Amino acid sequence: MASNIGIDLGTTSVKIFMEGKGIVLTEPSAVAYNSDNQIVGIGKRAFDMLEKNPSEIRVVKPMVNGVVSDFTATGHLLRSFIARVCKNAIFKPNVVVCVPSTVTGLERRTILELATASGAARACLIEEPLAAGLGAGLGNDKPKGVMVVDIGGGTADIAVITMGCVSISRSVKSAGNALDEAIIRQLRRERDIIIGEKTAEMIKKRIGSAMLRDVELGMTIKGKNYITNMPGTFEVSSTETYLAMRPVLEQIIEGVRSVLEETTPDLAADILDSGIYLTGGTALLRSIDKMFSAKLNIKTKVAADPVNCVAMGTGEALGDIEILRHNGYVFKSRAELGGFEDSRGE
Ligand SMILES: Nc1ncnc2c1ncn2[C@@H]1O[C@H](COP(=O)(O)OP(=O)(O)OP(=O)(O)O)[C@@H](O)[C@H]1O
Ligand SMILES: [Mg+2]
Structure with a gap:
């Protein structure tokens, strides 16, 4: 039997909840293609390639700012992950997919179509903050x-x-990516240091804080000098990290x-x-x-x-269909969505 699943399609990562099992998959939202447009990696494998940056490989992050920016890659991601978590199932699962509350009607429909074309028997959406x-x-x-x-x-x-x-x-x-970018910008502007996204994220997690720390912390990082373009190690402080992130946090407030x-x-x-x-x-x-x-x-x-939380929330909704119905969401199959394969007789 297929267990129903809930998918949190995030900008950074995809998380999948399976009924009766809990969170069964957490993978970066990334798909890698070679120069012939063939898939060479999905999830963590693709994300690792992004860092190494081989010239013949193109890594796509299909979700940008919480919305689907590349529908083909999103389809590839969904198909691969649904197949992975449902590998022993005879029947296709029903799938609840999270979307930001601001997505347009057309985007909602497209995500439903992608899900039903990617291994879901029937699909249904739920708003991310509700989940x-x-x-x-x-x-x-x-x-x-x-x-x-x-x-x-x-x-x-x-x-x-x-x-x-x-x-x-x-x-x-x-949100998180904007905090990383703010750290990158600040270091380049104030200190002539160039760092990558992963280093910025590491600084944020290790010494970053939304309030000024009582005791200043330091961290040694590797980067490049903006003027000489030469690699080197640098010391970064928790105070400069806090000051870089503060405007982004203010926007959230x-x-x-x-x-x-x-x-x-x-x-x-x-x-x-x-x-x-x-x-x-x-x-x-x-x-x-x-x-x-x-x-x-x-x-x-x-x-x-x-x-x-979002993925666990899709699980709550799967366990109590009333929550979905109450919010005007119903499961739809490909035929019910008007998908061309199943609706020819209509
Ligand atoms: N310990 C930590 N301190 C600060 N930030 C963290 C920490 N752990 C993770 N993050 C940040 O959380 C963000 C990822 O969060 P999450 O998995 O909720 O995003 P997402 O669901 O993929 O994105 P979205 O909901 O915007 O589409 C990243 O920016 C990451 O750097
Ligand atoms: Mg999220």
Whole structure:
């Protein structure tokens, strides 16, 4: 029997939840092609090639800023991962796919078509912040409004959830990748040091913080001198990292403020009581909860296992179809979507 699966199609990574098993796959969102456009690697293998940068290989990251920017590569990614997790199944699985709440109707339809063409029997969408909230344990049974901010690699998705539905949401294109880019820019501008994305991410995770640290930390990194173009080792401090990241974090806070401004007084009162929950990989940035509390005067908590909240939330939805129906989502097969293979007789 095929177990149904939930897919968090993230900018940085794809996570798959399988009914009865939990999270069964976490792989970078990347596909590598050779010069004949044949696939030579998917997921981690493709991501590793990105770093080595061989000239005859093209590595595509199909999701940019939380939206599908390359549909063909997304199809390849889905087909490979669905096949991998369902390798022993006789029947095709039903699949719930997460999408940012801001995707257009056309994008929704295209993702559904991709899923049903890539190994799903029937597919259904769920909004990412709703899934994040469900995965953080803020399900249908919580009548009070609560705010969830899912800060991933490409986007920060801000939503107010009440009784299992998203009442207001907004997506800000400032998240983990923007923090890495800010560190790269700052080092080049202020110190004439050039570093790569992976080094910037390492600095962020190791010494980065959303609040100024009491005790400054240092880290030795490898990079290139911008003037001489020669490689070398450099010392980077936690304070300069904090200062580089601060404007990006401020943009996320501005996004949250604008959602709070739109909430009704009753919902605002609910949020004051129940607080803000942070999910997504960037919720692991040191002191980000303290920064939220300090800037917004609302208690803020990082959800348990924030990286997997969205995928876990798709699992909650699979376990309680009412959640999907309640939000107007129904499973559709390829024929029901009007896919040409199955709908010829209609
Ligand atoms: N310990 C950490 N400290 C700071 N940032 C972290 C940490 N661990 C992971 N991250 C960041 O989390 C981001 C990935 O998070 P996540 O897996 O939630 O993204 P995604 O779901 O793929 O992206 P999106 O939701 O934007 O499409 C990356 O930018 C990564 O650098
Ligand atoms: Mg995500």
